[in-house]
Amino acid sequence: MNIESLIARRNRLLGANTPLFYDSPLHLVRGEGVWVYDNDGEKYLDCYNNVPCVGHCHPQVVDALCMQAKKLNLHTRYLHENILDYVEQLLARFDNSLDRAMLVCTGSEANDQALRIARMHTGKQGIICTNATYHGNTTAVVALSSIFGPQASVPENVRMVPWPDSYRTPDNLRGDTLASHYAAYVNDAIRDLEDKGLGLAGMLVCPLFANEGLPDEPNPYLREAIGYVRDAGGLYLADEVQAGFGRAGRWWGHEGSGLVPDIITLGKPMGAGHPLAGLVARGELIDEFLEKEGYFNTFGGNPVSSAVGLAVLKVLEEERLIENAAAVGEFILQGFRELQQKYDSIGDVRGQGLFFGIDLVSDRDKKSPDAAEAKRIVNKMRDRGVLMSKIGEHGNILKLRPPLCFSKENAEQLLSVLDEVLEGSSV
Ligand SMILES: Cc1ncc(COP(=O)(O)O)c(C=O)c1O
Numbered sequence: 390m391n392i393e394s395l396i397a398r399r400n401r402l403l404g405a406n407t408p409l410f411y412d413s414p415l416h417l418v419r420g421e422g423v424w425v426y427d428n429d430g431e432k433y434l435d436c437y438n439n440v441p442c443v444g445h446c447h448p449q450v451v452d453a454l455c456m457q458a459k460k461l462n463l464h465t466r467y468l469h470e471n472i473l474d475y476v477e478q479l480l481a482r483f484d485n486s487l488d489r490a491m492l493v494c495t496g497s498e499a500n501d502q503a504l505r506i507a508r509m510h511t512g513k514q515g516i517i518c519t520n521a522t523y524h525g526n527t528t529a530v531v532a533l534s535s536i537f538g539p540q541a542s543v544p545e546n547v548r549m550v551p552w553p554d555s556y557r558t559p560d561n562l563r564g565d566t567l568a569s570h571y572a573a574y575v576n577d578a579i580r581d582l583e584d585k586g587l588g589l590a591g592m593l594v595c596p597l598f599a600n601e602g603l604p605d606e607p608n609p610y611l612r613e614a615i616g617y618v619r620d621a622g623g624l625y626l627a628d629e630v631q632a633g634f635g636r637a638g639r640w641w642g643h644e645g646s647g648l649v650p651d652i653i654t655l656g657k658p659m660g661a662g663h664p665l666a667g668l669v670a671r672g673e674l675i676d677e678f679l680e681k682e683g684y685f686n687t688f689g690g691n692p693v694s695s696a697v698g699l700a701v702l703k704v705l706e707e708e709r710l711i712e713n714a715a716a717v718g719e720f721i722l723q724g725f726r727e728l729q730q731k732y733d734s735i736g737d738v739r740g741q742g743l744f745f746g747i748d749l750v751s752d753r754d755k756k757s758p759d760a761a762e763a764k765r766i767v768n769k770m771r772d773r774g775v776l777m778s779k780i781g782e783h784g785n786i787l788k789l790r791p792p793l794c795f796s797k798e799n800a801e802q803l804l805s806v807l808d809e810v811l812e813g814s815s816v
Contacts (some may be wrong), residue, residue, distance in 0.1 A: 392416055410778065411771045420445025423792050423799050425776070436791045436803055437776045439744075442634055442658035443704040444794040450661050453700035454693060462693045465492075466685070471695035478702050480669060482640050484649045489675040492667040492690030496630035496656030497525025499666045500593065503652045504529050506670065506678045507624045513588030517578050517618070519552035521782040522600045524593060524628055533593060536600050536780075546587050548578035552601040552782075553610040556737040556748055557756050568609035575614040579621045591624035591651070596642035597632045602781040603739045603746040608646040615648055624651035624674075630666070631744075634658040635705055635793050638715030638742030645741070663697040664688070710793040714742040717800055721745065721789075724804040732811045734762055743795055746780065747787040758783035762814060769810045775803055 395416060399407065415433070419426040422444040425433050435445070443450060457471065465472060476490045493499050508514060518524065518533040525531065532544045543549060553571040555563075562570050579589050592614065598607050615625045627650035632642025636658070643650050652674065656666035667689070678684065688694070705711060722740050725747060729735040736750035749766070751759040763779040766787060770777055780788040791799070 412768050413771070415771070415776075423795050432774065433771070434775045434791075434799060434802055436789045436795075437778050438792065439631060439636060439790040440657045441662050442636070442793050443661050443701055443708070443710060444792045445662075447661060447700075447704055449704050450663075450697060450700045453696045454663060457693045457696035460692075462691050464685075464687050465690050469692050469695075471692045471699070472690045475690075475695040475698045475702075478699065479667075482702075483653070483669055486649060486671055487653065487669045489672040490667055490669045491675060491684065491686075492665070492694070493686050494664040494688050494694075495525070495666050496628075496654065497527050497530055498686075498689075499630065499654035499656055499668045500524045500530045500533075500626075500628060501527040502684075503593065503626045503628075503654050503668055503670075504590070505682070506652060506668075506674050507591035507626060509678055509681060510674055511588070511590045511622060511624065513582075513590045513623070514546040515548065515579075515582030515587045515589045515623075516546060517548045517550055517575060517582075517589070517592040517623075519594060519598065519601055520549040521552050521602070522595065522598075525630075536782075545585070546582075548582060550574040550578050552598055553604050553607060554602070555605040555739075564606065565609055567606060568613045571610050572613035572617060576617045579617055579623070583621070589618065589621045589623035591626045592618045593626040593628055595628045595630070595632055596646060596650075597637060597741060597744065599631045599642075599744060600780060602748065602786045603741070603744060605739055611646040611648060615646075626650065627653045629653050630656040631790075634701070635711035635714050636742055636744050636790065638711065638718050640711060642741075659701065660694060660697045661701045663694060665694045665698050705793070708794065711742075713795070714793045717795055717797055718742040718744075720797055721800045721803065724800065728804070728808060728811060731808075734759065734811065734814060743789075743791055743793055745787075745789040747789075748781070749785045749787065758785035760784040763787055765814065766807075766810055769813065770806060773806050773810065775806045 416428045417425045418428050423435050425435050523534040523536040532547050551574055582589050598604050627643045629642055633655050652668055652670040654668045659665045725738040729738050733753050734749050736756050737748035739746045749759045749762045751757045763785045767779055777789045780786050
């Protein structure tokens with residue numbers, strides 16, 4: 390079936406506004422490591438997909454899934470070792486104070502659950518998030534999301550504060566002054582929630598501010614903002630759905646700030662493509678919630694999902710993929726900085742581990758966001774066999790977060806193709 394008829398069928402069955410990447414959409418049929426292949430056998434270097442964190446179709450993950458699927462798969466109201474083995478191994482990678490987990494199926498559910506726990510524990514309703522993010526698609530978390538278009542109305546119990554932009558920031562603020570400038574909005578939001586009688590339940594943020602555009606220096610901001618949150622009795626809810634499992638060159642994004650969150654939500658890479666998500670928290674929070682509200686999830690933490698989760702942890706460690714993310718990430722960041730010297734269209738380059746944002750501008754002095762150039766580059770790169778996307782408030786930031794097995798050789802290919810495509814726009 391050709392691309393046009395597939396698109397027509399998709400539009401008819403799923404709706405014409407169902408999102409699809411690229412002007413010339415891809416029909417992918419196979420994946421291996423950092424490569425994906427289309428229906429005509431063309432291969433593409435995947436610089437975008439963080440979910441298959443250990444590489445597409447990793448044999449150990451696929452085997453673990455198949456072997457357990459052949460034996461038994463059921464919900465979690467029976468005893469089974471897999472969920473216990475998995476949660477034990479997962480918790481061993483967090484601060485000792487985070488000693489319970491809840492397993493669900495999507496990042497949205499994990500965040501929704503974190504909000505419920507925070508509201509129940511504090512007895513307060515207010516949640517703070519940033520003004521350029523996405524935390525998922527349930528009714529409660531979509532209310533915190535503005536990246537896919539402004540909200541028609543922000544609920545009374547939500548406050549969106551400006552994200553800590555390190556590039557388009559007033560007076561080129563840096564370090565602690567940058568942190569204080571943005572953290573003051575958090576303090577104001579808390580006061581406002583208290584004045585309205587709603588109070589503060591918590592602040593939900595990605596510790597890398599990935600959807601916002603990966604600003605530099607998020608940690609001084611987090612320390613100050615979360616300080617205000619905790620002083621007001623609120624909880625720090627860290628959304629590690631994108632930032633977790635080695636993406637930033639360390640196990641968890643939040644480790645950069647030295648703060649231990651009250652609840653951490655997980656998803657995307659957790660099951661390397663299998664729908665596995667969850668949260669970890671201090672035991673007292675989860676125990677209290679289970680006692681007062683009760684909770685059951687049909688698919689979350691089932692024996693197959695847990696077997697997959699175990700295999701992902703094993704591969705991340707055996708193949709030293711987190712160390713790889715740190716080393717190859719540094720090499721790529723350096724390469725992007727060299728391209729920035731060469732091309733005026735690159736206003737700013739940011740990143741941690743194997744997660745990058747390249748901020749494109751039409752005027753470097755004015756830092757004018759260039760969304761059209763971002764779109765052009767994403768499409769040209771696709772045509773040359775390299776997959777990436779764009780993100781940010783203005784849609785002008787190239788977004789790259791390849792599988793963690795991305796090698797230096799893959800990095801060289803990415804940098805040289807990007808150089809050619811940028812060259813094409815400067816002539
Ligand atoms: C930071 C963050 N949190 C939560 C989610 C929602 O995860 P899911 O699509 O698995 O529901 C996303 C999805 O893009 C995300 O980027």
